[in-house]
Amino acid sequence: MAGPAVSIRDVASHAGVSVGTVSNVLNRPDIVAPSTRSRVLAAISALGFVPNDAARQLRRGRGRTLGLVVLDVANPFFTDVAKGVEDTTGAAGMAVIFCNSDGDLTKENAYLDLLEEQRVQGVLITPIDDASERLHRLRDRGVLVVLLDRRSRQADLCSVSVDDRLGGELAMRHLVESGHRRIAFVGGPHRLEQVRDRYDGALEALREAGRSEDEHLRRYDTPALTVAAGRDAAARILGQPKSSRATAVFCANDLLALGVLQGLTRQQVRVPDDIALVGYDDIDFAAAAAVPLSSVRQPRQRLGQTAAGLLLDEANKPETHEHQQVVFEPELVVRESSQFIRP
Secondary structure, eight states, rough: OOOOOOOOOHHHHHSSSHHHHHHHHHHHGGGSOOHHHHHHHHHHHHHHHOOOOHHHHTTOOSSSSEEEESSOSSSSSHHHHHHHHHHHHHHTTTTTEEEEOOOOOHHHHHHHHHHTTTSSSSEEOOOOOOOOOHHHHHTTTEEEEEESSSOOOOOOOOOEOOHHHHHHHHHHHHHTTTTTTSSSEEETTSSHHHHHHHHHHHHHHHHHOOOOOHHHHEEOOOOSSSHHHHHHHHHHHHTTTTTTTTTTEESSSHHHHHHHHHHHHHHTTTTTTTTTTEEEEEHHHHHHHHSOEEEEEOOOHHHHHHHHHHHHHHHHOTTTTTOOEEEEOOEEOOOGGGOOEEE
């Protein structure tokens, strides 16, 4: 009958080194001094130790899977982000568990619990709100975390995001410079940091142009960032007297903008002649809309690729990994929906 399996601790004790040193010899031999490496290899040979990759991964609280938690799987923006994540993790031999929080905090927490139970190597997440306490608890239990499409305020937590305030400024500046004096902002819920930042950026550009919020900007809050919510917002905008109605609309994402476009065109309101329209994200559907949609472009796949890369770097190089808060700059893409210049 075979005796008990030799463990990594047995090797460490035999070689007179720490368990971490044995792990480095197995995974990162280049960082171990040659004499120490030789001693560990000799102990492995003498004891007949057979490294078990799966067991080693689990002992470190790491599997060969990552969790990806997004706000809305129906939004093509997150589909493109997921593609970027998969490109990077697939090349590293990892699998991704895709979770849709649907903007529901209870659902988000349930998925985080499930991913922890599955012993994923890490979690990439677009949190609904400030979930730092919950996420730090995950990290304390050995699950790596990277914020995606949300900037971390914690120096010890990686994040990948876009400068949404700048994006809001770009959209509003374009509309102001096109001659619009009554502009609507459509977006929500405002507990989402991305929505707040886009609105704040738009407001900053309006103020820089010497316009007041009360006189020149109307905010139409929405319960979600969906096409249906956009159609409802269009009805509310058209419910205003024409003399005081907005002549331009900036939407917090493209799905809202597409809904607004549907609502306007169904009422024979011409875009951009009667009302100009700008969205955010520049999903593929934006350029393919009945009226090609101007939009603030985000590097969607790069967001996913970069976030996954940061997580894998921390997993593979915990001793040398440096936490980063990567912020990409957005770009305004002007198309037919906002090209009309008022005299």
